[in-house]
Amino acid sequence: MGKQRTRFEAWFARWRGVRTPQEEAAVLEVADAYDGINKTNLLTPAQLAVIVRAASSPRALLWMNAIELLSDLTTRWEAATGAAAEMFASRHSHVRFAALCCVNRDMAIGVANRLLRGGLEDKSSRVRWKAAEKICDLDRKEFLPQLEGALLREKHPKARASIEFDLRLLRDGYIIRPGSPSGFNVTVRVKDGISSSFVTDEIMQAKGVDAVAAELRRL
Secondary structure: HHHHHHHHHHHHOOOOOOHHHHHHHHHHHHHHHHHHHHHHHHOOOHHHHHHHHHHHOOOOHHHHHHHHHHHHHOOOOOHHHHHHHHHHOOOOOHHHHHHHOOOOOOHHHHHHHHHHHHOOOOOOOOOOOOOOHHHHOOOOOHHHHHHHHHHHOOOOOOHHHHHHHHHHHHHHOOEEEEEEEOOEEEEEEOOOEEEEEEEEEEHHHHOOHHHHHHHHOOO
């Protein structure tokens, strides 16, 4: 029994969330495919198809678990990177969204850039804000002009707020908002995402925003 199957079986045993037997079986099929790839250090078209099918599903239980594994495979196999690129060409926005979730620091830069640029101009607002989020998460400052353009074009209120948040965080390294009582909520980028902390007005005045942000990143 492979590592991923063991992990998912243990999770299903303790998780009381709603799922169908078919969904559970599909997740375990993905786990078996991934375990088989790692065992042989070979990626077959059949194994990749199992993972891509689940990653392209509208069912959260399938795509959220499959995407994690597909993203890892893109760092090791060109075929997996190509599969993510093909997913982004789908006419279904949830599949394009999932493809963007595969983008990581080690993905082939040409493919990653194409997906990120395309994501910012996608017809789906959900895909647009995900592209902006990925650009920020990956610290891709070279995309700042494209982010600024995307913000100017954005009409969807939720997507606009999300893109503006990621733009400010990537450009400035922090976001400061008034907090109560008498202080500020400071958000900074950290290794595994973002972190927010309350900082009193006294500390902010004594240290300055740059020093405060630097300290929060080290926590």
